[in-house]
Amino acid sequence: MAGAPVSLFIQCLVDTMFPEVGEAMVRVFDRLAIPLTYPDGQTCCGQPAYNSGYRREAAAAARHFIEVFEHAKAVVCPSGSCVHMVRHHYPELFPDDPVMTERAKAIAAKTFEFTEYLVDILGITDVMAEYPGTVTYHDSCHLSRGLGIVRQPRMLLGKVRGLELIEMQDSDTCCGFGGTFSINYPEISVAMVDEKITNILATGADAVVGCDISCLINILGRLSRRGEKVEVLHIAQILAGEKGGDA
Amino acid sequence: MSATTPSNYRTAATAGIASPRLQKSLHGLQNRFGKGAMEIWATMTDQEMRRRVKDARMNTFAHLDIILAELAKNVRTRGGQVHFAATAQDAIAYTLAVAKRHKVNRVVKGKSMTSMEINIDPVLEDAGIEVVETDLGEYIIQLAGDKPSHIIAPCIHLDRNQIGELFEEKLGIDYTNDPPTLTMAARRALREKMLTAEMGLTGCNLACAETGHISLVSNEGNIRMTTTMPPVLVALMGMERVVATLDEHREALQLLTQAAALQKLSTYVSFLGGPAAEDDPDGPKEFHLVIIDNGRSKILADPEFREVLACIRCGACLNICPVYGKIGGHAYNSPYCGPIGGVVTPLLDGINKHADLCKGETLCGACKDICPVENDLPRMLAALRHKLAYGSDLWNTSQHSPAEAYVYSFWKIVIGNPRFFRLMLRTGRFLQRPFVRKNKMVRKMLGFAGGWTKGRDLPPLARQTFAELWKEKYAATRPNPIEGQNEEGN
Structure with a gap:
């Protein structure tokens, strides 16, 4: 097996409406012999709440996401907007909690969109x-x-x-x-x-x-x-x- | 500014979408000016310029009291008069008093967004004063009894045929849709007004504290006549229009003309430094600069929104916004439309009152990329929604929708509890059955979600989620490679 293990974050819409997209990702990673895991308990990144202004609720979703993926080496997701949420908004969601802010930044640094992970991190086109x-x-x-x-x-x-x-x-x-x-x-x-x-x-x-x-x-x-x-x-x-x- | 209620925003937006003429105009505008500005930013040699101008603007705001005092001092030294107006009413009262003191019968205006923000025209007209717009676009709007629909191109929603009909009716000329002929007709009518008006009234694109002058950008030359022919001139400026030094002024001006009209410099830039003097006989006998707050101090005081004051009113965000590009400017029901209007209108005139402007965008980010001063409008729209979600004492804003807040507090429970989340999904899969049609799509949804199926189908929830498929097909053959993985089941 080659490469660091990838933890799949399957965006809620893919999970519930288009599971075949998640399965397609699995097939691509299998073909590349990248070890995969799918952490239990994942739900939604919190983006709907954030974009509607409900930051306390979005922060709760972020906390849940961080707990689920904290031990992952790399989190890979088939959605640009979810990765944008994690990377750019999670670190802003805990303005009064420096510990959570650090945990959010750590998650942000290791969460990647699918094509970005393939090309920029693995160097595969x-x-x-x-x-x-x-x-x-x-x-x-x-x-x-x-x-x-x-x-x-x-x-x-x-x-x-x-x-x-x-x-x-x-x-x-x-x-x-x-x-x-x-x-x-x-x-x-x-x-x-x-x-x-x-x-x-x-x-x-x-x-x-x-x-x-x-x-x-x-x-x-x-x-x-x-x-x-x-x-x-x-x-x-x-x-x-x-x-x-x-x- | 009147309120933007859900019904009137959506109704006006729908009317805009339904007008082929407007769609054609907006498409042409965005194709040329939106794309043109992006091209300029991508190819300009000085890639630091936008950041530099933004930094200078923000630095000015950090010392705004001192810089405005410097501006006022330098204007007064030249014999100009300066009035600080805390409110729109204050600015109107001052301007009206100047007009009355000089027994003004006719005012000619240079294009001014601030004059529309404070809505001064009806007050002058009620006092028996004729008010004439001299910018061609604004003049057309005024003749039509209409409202502007773009910051720079106010009559973008009208085409030359409509303008021909309007001029035939209002100016008594023979119908034509030939733009040069129409322009000449306006020119004849306006020239007479400009030569006979007792007072000029303009806005202010930029004011320079170091030199004590204001600058006005135009392409028609009307500003030059408006500011030099009438014996009295009143210039209205939002207090954030000021730049500290002439160097900063030059760079901001360059960004403005490029962002607004793809021009390195506009056809005319008028620099006004006060009344005529013995050694400098051009200009009005009296020059008044009215520096208007009208809610800007409150924006200045809030770090979350302060950067919106850096806006140089170029209108570029309108030229790229996909929402504005469909609905046009009238839906915003404010002199400030498009993405910038979506942020600044609620801040100046009430967040609750203009909730639809805060919520009626997709946060796609195009406005941020095109903004010459790199204002992060999507960030501020999201921040406005945050105020609406919970209410804000600072912004005198109440919770916009308790029902929506309830939905999100329930959502929060579901999202934080994977078992509950999965249970909800199974329930949803059961409940959706009667709605799924032969083509495997949902054609009609009920309640809140019904908005989606107004013009679109929705794919149903899949028979099995990825989580279920993973457990069934993949998990067993893949030992969890990561130590300490969260083991919580679903």
Whole structure:
């Protein structure tokens, strides 16, 4: 077995709605012979509460996360926005508790987004995957602007056999998800995702790929309502070498 | 500023989205100016400049009392008059008194956001004074009895056909949609106003304490006439417009014109240093500078929000915000719209009153990246939501939604208790059954979550969670490689 053991943090939306994305990650790490564990008791990183202003509740979620993952060597997560939450907001959630702040910083330093971990930490861009088809890539906001992860997913996609990446216009414009924003302001949110879909369709790609399931659910939900046939895939599903899936 | 209630924010936003004309204008605006500004930041040789200007702005705020005193002293030395106005009412009363003292019948205005913030026009008009906007965009808005929808491009929501119809009706010219012809018609009408007005009223892009002058940026030359033809000039400035030195002034100005209009320098920059003097006969006979607080001290005093005062009102955040790009400026119901309006309007005019502006964005971060002074607007929007979540004595804010607070306190219990979390999931899987359709999607949800299914389907909860699959398929073959791993079951 090579490399440090990875502790999977499977974002709640992946855990509950798209477990196949988590399984795809397992297959990629298995292929790379990276030892894996899935710490029991993990729930949610607390981002919904934080973004809605409920910092005490978000801090409780952060405390729980820290307890679950404290002993991990590296925490890897298939979601840019959750990693953004852990890395950039956890250290701010305990302003009156220096001990918790230090624990939060320690967790922040060892929590990575999936493609970031592969490319920046492991130095791997070729995961020996195959995907016959054309895809376009959506840059999710917290991943690209928040964490600066733009080239890593593209490097990985670039090495997938048979895959052709067709960039869409404004790939880094927000899809309109925004957490509870999408529920509280559906008219605005749908107008935004419609523009995203226009740009996706213009590429003619078979599938749209991203690193954040939350954006992908938003895009998928609108595509489904509109009756469009484009497939929506998390990048792990591409890198696992499996075409399709239920997504 | 009137309140932004959920219904009027959403209603106005929906109306904006439904207007193909507005969508086209906003798309063109963002494609050109938003992308253009990002390109400038990416390619400018002096990559430290934005940080330097921000640092200078923040440093100024740390000594704002001293620097404003210096500004006032230097303006007065040149024969100008300075009035510190604590409130909007105070600024209005002072300006009105100046107008009355000079028996002013007509005021010509240079574009001023601050004048809209304090809403001075109706008061002057009630006193029998004609108020005429001279910025072309603002003039069009005034003729139409409309409101501006962009900080720099106030009539971005109108196209030339609408403006042609408006000019035909209001200026009595033959209908045309030819922009040069329309501009010339406005110019003729405005020139007469500028030559006959007894008072000019402007804002202030930047004030320089070291030299005691204010600067106004424009592209039409109207500011030059407004500030030199009428015998009396009143300039309104928010107290945060001041910069300490001429060097800092130069850099801030360069950022402003590039961020706002992709220009290294705007067509006109007017430097106003006080009334005309014997050795310098240009300019008004009287020059008044009104330095307005109107809630800014409170922002200054709160470290969480202080940086928003560094804003140089370039409007670049509007040119990139994907929400503004769909809904347009009117939905914000404030002179300050877009992401900057989302932060500054609640702070100046009440967080509860403008709760929708705090909550109605996706926190995507594009505004932070484009801001010439690197203001972290998403951070401040999240901080405003924090005030709404629990209420804040400091900001005189009450808890926005006790029901939402209750939901999150329940959520907190679920998230901290994995067994309960898993139980809730199993319950959800059972309850969702009648809603899942043949295509494996949920088409309609009830209650709070119903907003989602207004225009979208939702994938259902999977038959098995990853946690369950891990236990069933993967865990047994993988001894836990990490010592001391949390063993709590689910």
